[in-house]
């Protein structure tokens with residue numbers, strides 16, 4: 513078993529990384545930053561987003577696991593105090609990886625400009641905003657005109673990203689076993705002149721949505737909050753990717769329990 517570690521860079525996460533390498537050595541796990549089987553992210557969900565983008569080029573042969581050094585995360589769901597249990601599970605011949613993997617859908621985006629098309633993947637979401645002014649964009653679903661959007665922006669999230677920015681926008685929590693993308697409005701303008709649906713939309717994997725910004729707008733396009741510097745976009749096509757991200761699950765931690773523990777608290781009586 514080859515592993516790599518990415519940490520958040522704070523003192524606690526760095527110390528835990530050192531401890532992990534030591535414990536991994538004791539268990540004869542092989543450190544390999546270039547072609548790991550498992551990537552361990554130490555920090556928070558933000559650290560997992562970085563790990564995802566760093567190893568995105570080999571999604572088909574790597575799986576991720578997250579340890580949190582702050583609060584419980586959606587991707588970072590192991591506690592620092594459980595590091596030995598985690599390494600025992602990684603090193604154990606009984607925990608054959610293929611039996612312990614869950615795969616989550618991703619958002620795929622094609623950015624179309626006069627120069628061609630760029631494809632990007634997001635683990636949480638893609639956001640499109642106007643930089644200096646309101647975003648004005650035509651939305652087309654499956655090549656049928658849907659609405660003309662005016663407002664701060666649009667957020668297209670994956671099911672696992674539904675608990676992140678999408679949640680702050682009033683979007684629904686979506687179980688990651690559902691192969692969908694969710695389109696949520698960011699402060700749309702609705703009055704007698706401008707009209708949008710006002711609710712978020714959940715599209716299945718065989719549907720696509722095209723967002724065509726009005727010409728000459730300065731846009732702020734970001735995947736997982738990483739800015740993509742493109743101001744010459746003709747359209748942005750969003751759909752569920754055919755690729756998925758794999759997470760190692762060495763023990764059960766159901767999604768709805770994570771939603772409860774993160775947002776409501778485990779004491780409900």
Ligand code: NAP
Pocket residue numbers: 555556557558559561582583584585586587588636637672673674675676677678680735736737
């Ligand atoms: P950040 O400040 O590092 O992260 C913002 C918060 O979002 C952190 O508490 C982070 O958890 C949490 N988070 C990330 N992914 C999550 C997920 N799938 N489910 C639940 N919470 C999640 O922000 P950043 O690095 O610039 O952007 C990372 C992500 O933050 C973005 O992809 C976006 O989803 C989210 N974000 C949310 C808002 C908002 O809600 N208004 C605004 C901007 C960005 P950790 O502390 O564990 O890292």
